[in-house]
Structure formats: C-alpha cells, structure tokens
Amino acid sequence: MGNGKRTWLNVSVLSIAFVVIIFFNGMLDGWNKQAKTDTIAWETGYGRLSHPLYDPYDPYTFSESHEVPPEGLQEEITAGHAVPVLLTQASAYPGGRLINIVLKGIDPAQTLLEIPSGQMDSLPPEVRGDAVPAVIGARMARSAGLDTGDRMIVRWRDVNGVFDARDVVIAGIFHTNVPTVDVSQVWIPLETLQEMTGMRGESTYVLLDKELAEKTEPASGAAYAGGWHYTNLDALMKDIEAVVEAKSGGMMVISILLLCIALLAIFDTQVLSVFRRQKEIGTYIALGMTRGRVVTVFTIEGTIHALLAILLGSLWGIPLLGWVQKTGIPMPEMTDQAGLAVGDKIIPAYSMALILTTVVLVFITSLIVSYLPARKISKMQPTEALKGKLV
C-alpha cells in the first residue's frame, strides 16, 4: 500500500474514532440532561423536605413516615412554592388480579410537577360515582390492563393498621419518561388519601420549587423545615449521576479501544516511515538539520494525521451528528425497565467543552504516538542512515 493510501486509511480510522467519541459522550450527556430535566419535572422538583423516617429505598418506612408538615412550610404550600405528597403501600385488584402498588396523594391543583393531577377532578360525576379518581402512568396502565374510566378495587391499611378498600376510577393516563412515578404508582387526591388513611393534614414529603429550594439550600435547617430532612437537588440526582457514570465507564472503554486502534495505525505508519525513510533522514542531517529538528519534523508529520482526521471528521461528522441531534436516537421500549428516566428518544448534547476535550485528546495522543518512533532518529548514525540501513 502506498504512503498516500496508508495516510488516508489512518486518517479515516482516526476520524471515525473522533466522531464516535463525540457521539457516545454526546449521547450520554444528552441522556443525563434529559433524565435530570424529566426527573425534576415529574418526580423531585428542585428539593425535598421529608419526614425524618422516610427512606425512598425502603417501602416499609412509608407506614411510619408521615406527619403534618412543619408549620413554617404551610405558608409555602399555600403559596404554591411547595407540594406535599403522602405515600402508603396498597394492593390493587385490576380485573381480579392482585398487584402491589404505592398510593400517592397529591393536591390536584398543584403545578410544580408535570403529573396531570388536575385530571382527577375532570371526571363527570356519573362516571366517578363514589370511587376515588386516580391518574396513572402509561406503563402502569399497560401492565394492569387499565384504561381511562376503568375501575379497580384498592386495599390499604389506615394509620391504625386496619384494612379498608375502595373503588378507584382511572381519570387519566399520562406518558412520562420517569418510570418511578409510573410503574406501580397510583396518584389520587391528597385530601382523599389523608381521609382514607386517617392521616389528616399529614404528608410523607414536601417537594419544593426552584425559588424555595434556593432559599432552603444554604440553610438546611431553615425554621420552616422543622425537624424534617432536607435533600437538595444534587442528592436527588445522585442515582442518575451514578448510572450515567457507570455507563460512561463502558463508553470510555469503547472510545479508548477505538482511539487505540487508530493510534496503533499511526504508530505503525510512523515506525515504517522512520524505517523506510532512513536515507532521507541521513540527507536531512547531511544538509545541516540537527537530529532534534528531524525528530520534530517527523513528529509533526505524524501529528498531521490527527489534524486531517479532525478536519475529515468535521466534514462528515458535523452533518451526521447534527442530523442525529435533530431526529434523536430512538430507545427500545424495554429500556425504561432500568428504573431511570429514559425518553422514547435520546437527544444527544454536544457541548463545546466535549468537542474541545476530544480534539485535544486526539491531538495529544497522536502527538505521543508520533513522537515515540521518531525518537529513534536521535539515536541514528547519519552515515548508516545515508546508506539506508536498519538502525
């Protein structure tokens, strides 16, 4: 293979590595951004004040973690800056089957979360009857075989541990990317749940809007927080961060492998180049070039691969990545089983920092693999080089 063809082969492989690294990382960044935005909008708000005993990972704490929110917080709830939510474990019997659910009480008039709680009040009285109106997510609806207007029996234990049961009517079904507000979750009016459980005025946690969260953040023990535990946005996002970080590890391995293949090709070409062009190297030295300068020339020559790869990668990568950003990457339906917010499509996010970091990474690694073989020149005897012999 000629030098020209070899160069373009190297440049092509490196340009693929360059674009794929940006694509993978852009996809992760996009997912991260989307997952956070959706989680804030549907589940967490910008901060959470919760009952000290509440542990979101342990459903057995739900029965103990309820209380009337601290007095100072009531004003914020009334003003719409905070939204109380009450949780209780329950069983539902859609179509005679038994499924375990979490009943979640939320104010139908709230606007902090995207959950269409207003639909709870939208059912005509003749449809609603004496049943409790509820909204559920599309995943829950699908797994339970429910549709709008369907009824099911729900059984729960009140504050005294006494079982009770009522009909629930589905007032609305929502579509969300956040499975934790959907799978096995039934949202009903807060007051109704408080009445059903005998927990009047109580809630498990209170979600805060941005303004209130910013006020609360510097002083977690704010007066209105009472003894409730404050969880800031960073802590609420830690699960997403952990999953993205785990995924980043896998993506990084793929990126490094790709980059290594490309760099190995450059290294190989450089070794061959130094070997085949000994006579030329000898001539440079005879003409008065210092060995250090010859090493520099060969290193720059190798690094030009990276420059060309970045240019070539930009030529085909910008339109491709732009198109992917416009259309998004469709995600398979089963992806949401992971329990994290994954949209139907992931819209990659290519930040300037990501692009610059990748450019610098490709450039520096190319510089190193170009320098290593070129370094041999400094040990070369010019008289031997002129004969075109092996070092």
Add this chain to the structure above:
Amino acid sequence: MKNNAIVTLEGVTKRFPAGKGLFTALRDINLIFGKGEFAGIVGPSGSGKTTLLNIIGSLDTPTEGAATVLGKRISDLSQKQAALLRNEGIGFIFQTYNLLPVYSVYENVEFALLLQKINTAERKQKVMEALEWVGLADRAHARPSTLSGGECQRVAIARAMVKKPALVLADEPSANLDSANSHHIVQTMKKLNRELGTTFLFSTHDEKVMQYLDRIIYLKDGAVDREEYPQDS
C-alpha cells in the same frame, strides 16, 4: 598550504567493530586540502574513501588523530555544532543524488537555505542563481521523478552549491551516470570551482572524473598509497 588549509587531517585513523574485533577502515591519514582545490580520493571499493569523506563532512569522527575542517576540530563538535558546520560550510553530493522526492527541484535546492533562515526573496534569488549554474532554471517546478539521472545530479550540485559553501564533498557523483552526463556534471563542478573558488573533494574510481582533478590521492587498504598532481605533469 597550511595557512590556506580548509581541511587538515593529522594521523586520522578509523576503526569499526566487526564481529569480535575491530576493522580498521582508515589508518594514519595525514592530508591537507587548501582553498579552491579540485581534488579526488581514489581507490577500490572498501579502501576507505567514503569513510574519509564522512569524517571530513562531520558525519563521523575519527577513532584516533585529528580532523580539522574550516577551523573546527570534528571530534570536539557537539551534534548541533556539527550540524551548523555542515549547514553553513559544507555541501554534499551523493552517488544516488538523495533528492527529496515529494519536493520540486526548486524546493530541493531551497531546502538548505530554509535551515539558514534566509528570507523568501533572497532565497528565491539564490535558488534561481544555483539552478542557472547547472542549467536547470527551466525545470524549477519539476519533480525529481520526472528528471533524468544527469539532471538529478545537477539538482544535487545546485543544492550543494546554493549556500556557497567553502567545501563540497562529492561521493562517487558519476557512479550512476552515463559517460556524457559524467563529463557534463564534472565540467559543471569544475566551472563552479573556478568561478566561486569552492574546494571540491571527490571520492571516485571513475577515470572520466579523474581526468579533471588537480590532485589525486590514492587510498589502499585505508592508507594513503600515493598522491598525483595531473595538471602539473
């Protein structure tokens, strides 16, 4: 002669490792070359001609003795100082031309000047002047691959001469050329020797070259066998 000396070799000996022992390529060479000489080192293959030129050209150092070129003792020079000496004071002409194939004739000749950081206008003037000397001004933009062997060697002469060095070392310059081209390139060098006063040192065993030399040093088994001054006879 010594006041006018460009190259002084005093007891120069060169040994190379060969197997478990050492091979002596040059033994006790004592020679002086003055300014404007047109001299040749003649001998059969393996007699040490190229080794001697390499030492004079600061591409190698003697194992024993001293080689002083343009006032610099070769053994004492660092790599950078040797490179500077070659760049400013010595021109090389090789048997296989050693032109850089990706560059044009013009760029090949210009290369030596690029290392001297001469400005573009002056470089252009000097390159074209050198190409005029060898009669290749009209082929300035041709690639070496499109030139004949004789033309390639003339480009190599222009490249060696463009910086007007005090000394030009030509290693078997006619070995790859036919008779007419051999005469032509040696005549070109002779002309430059007369006009510019440049010292030319050849390594050759080509009789066509030898007939133009003012001084011939015969090497045999790495030692000076005899010297002749054909122009005096």
